[in-house]
Amino acid sequence: AKYEISKRTFLATSLNNLPKILSPSNGRFFKNLLDLLKISSLKTLDKHNKSYFRSPKLRQLFNRYATYNGSSPYKIPATFALIPYVEFGFGAWYPIGGIYEIPRSLEKLARELGVSILTKTEVKKIVVDGSRAIAVETPDKTLKAHYIVSNADGVETYRRLLSINNRFVNREPSCxxxxxxxxxxxxxxxxxxxxxxxxxxxxxxxxxxxxxxxxxxxxxxxxxxxxxxxxxxxxxxxxxxxxxxxxxxxxxxxxxxxxxxxxxxxxxxxxxxxxxxxxxxxxxxxxxxxxxxxxxxxxxxxxSIYGISSNGILSAFLRIPNKSREIDNLYFVGGAAHPGGGIPLVLLSARMVSEMIVENSLGIQRHGH
Ligand SMILES: Cc1cc2nc3c(=O)[nH]c(=O)nc-3n(C[C@H](O)[C@H](O)[C@H](O)COP(=O)(O)OP(=O)(O)OC[C@H]3O[C@@H](n4cnc5c(N)ncnc54)[C@H](O)[C@@H]3O)c2cc1C
Known part of the structure; x- marks a missing residue:
């Protein structure tokens, strides 16, 4: 049940939408609040597993799922018991050719859709004009953009690319x-x-x-x-x-x-x-x-290899929001952003951001008419 609820709430929507979702004026306010309470947990994953398994070996096996997002079973909320559910319920799959075939397939699809990809090109800076992100600078050119999505670690995006040193630095990195x-x-x-x-x-x-x-x-x-x-x-x-x-x-x-x-x-x-x-x-x-x-x-x-850790009851809500709160047109995907680290969640962050950008640009067009 936790997985089904998370799938339609936490894993489907950006944290930026949280105020809207939990606003009393929203017709689904009580349902949304109830959903949130159902997936939240004051118990750690370890305590949860202790209540289900007597065997120390089984507890250890099920505690290991905390490491799927770089966290400790003794610190993350029991909500993450949904990870073994996904593994056992849907099975473990192997992409023929190895895991690298996943980025290769994404690259192929992107190129077919007309995306141009620059490899071996480091972004040195995100150019901000007033409160709007307007371009990225590489060592040899400046690329202007209507929207900028950072797939680099979010904490480092603020520090290295925006020269803002105090954003999200107190969040505990994953292991x-x-x-x-x-x-x-x-x-x-x-x-x-x-x-x-x-x-x-x-x-x-x-x-x-x-x-x-x-x-x-x-x-x-x-x-x-x-x-x-x-x-x-x-x-x-x-x-x-x-x-x-x-x-x-x-x-x-x-x-x-x-x-x-x-x-x-x-x-x-x-x-x-x-x-x-x-x-x-x-x-x-x-x-x-x-x-x-x-x-x-x-x-x-x-x-860190999974972005920000999920240790702590509130950690899920303290990740970097998918849309920057202080810089217009700047979005975040990847392990440090919502909903978290690990390839499945990172891909969900990309889906959320693409939906937000489409909605945003349609909104702007509608507004303009
Ligand atoms: C050894 C290992 C094993 C793992 N095993 C699993 C697993 O079994 N299952 C699972 O789901 N997850 C696993 N993970 C985690 C998973 O790989 C990450 O959560 C996921 O790749 C994070 O995606 P991301 O897009 O946030 O970051 P990344 O995949 O790191 O992509 C970010 C990219 O941005 C580039 N970049 C950064 N800054 C700049 C810049 N300024 N200019 C240009 N490029 C830049 C980086 O070089 C990098 O290529 C594993 C990770 C590691 C390291």
Whole structure:
């Protein structure tokens, strides 16, 4: 029920519409308020799971869904119990060719619709005239626009592109990640497509990530072997492994260039002990991505990989609104904006913004007639 209600409310409309939706003059005011109360929760996901499962292992499994948007099960509201509902109810799907096929398909569709895309082009500034965003500046040109949609991290858009340093900086970033990508010269028969090697003490792990802001010394490890489903992903007899652990967002507490190698060794050692015999020796290729790399390569706020965290009862309402409140014609999509991080929600933010822009331009035209 929480999913169905969220789908027609929180996941379908921008926060900018909240005052309208909850205005007593709205004919659906009581229904909307009731919906909101039904999906809100004062309980954490962990407490919710405790009330359903006696087995500590099942609790841990269902607590893991908090990490799907970079948060802690001990802090996010039970509303997010809708994530396992989506996974179990609709199934887990694999795009043939890998997850990168999703952006490739979007690119193809956009080009077919006449969109021109400039790659390897950094936006340096959003030009504002009075209270209106009117153009973006790249290193070699200024592109004028009626509407500007920022898909860069929202906090960083304010800081880097608008030189406004105090907007949304007090929102807690989501966690970051530490990733190993390995090409192995052998196959690991015990692995499935998706594998999770859980830590013994989940509470301690999340305390390290979100309170102490340190990489957990006994991390839960996710291993994805897409070649189990899609044989084109690795040569015969070989396996491609995407290995990821949750890591804290960047602070001065961790120097990743020093910690990268020991942490990589800890993870490989743990996986060997967990049954991936001969993993280290089988490595033909490997690459590591640290939180510092995420921050440098994508300009994400403190290396966060899901935008703003959902830790805290009100966090859902504290995200960056899809339409800027202070700059006309400036819109936000992506993990730091409403409704949140993770590819499905990020795509929903794009849908909300395109609907808002269409409504807005139709409104302007109607007004003009
Ligand atoms: C290792 C990892 C695993 C993940 N696993 C999953 C998963 O299994 N399922 C899931 O749903 N989500 C997953 N996520 C999260 C998901 O990838 C993100 O939530 C989503 O990609 C965020 O989309 P976005 O558009 O906000 O940001 P991004 O995908 O980061 O896109 C923003 C883009 O803007 C570019 N950019 C920034 N600033 C500028 C500028 N000034 N000029 C030009 N370009 C700029 C960046 O380089 C970047 O390419 C994962 C993330 C990571 C890192």
């Amino acid at each position: 970051s990640g530490f990733v190993l990508m390995i090409g192995a010269r052998k196959r690991f028969p015990t692995l499935a497509h998706h594998n999770i090697f859980f830590s013994k003490d989940y509470g301690a792990e999340f305390e390290q990530i979100f309170d102490k802001l340190l990489p957990p010394d006994n991390p839960t490890i996710y291993v994805c072997a897409t070649s189990k489903t899609d044989s084109t992903q690795a040569p015969d007899g070989c396996e491609n492994l995407f290995i990821m652990v949750n890591a804290p967002y960047l602070t001065e507490k961790v120097n990743w260039s020093h910690y990268k190698k020991p942490y990589r060794d800890l993870i490989i050692g743990k996986l060997e002990k967990a049954g991936l015999d001969g993993l280290e020796k089988s490595i033909e290729f490997e690459a590591t991505i640290t939180p510092e790399d995420f921050a440098q390569n994508t300009y994400s706020n403190k290396g």
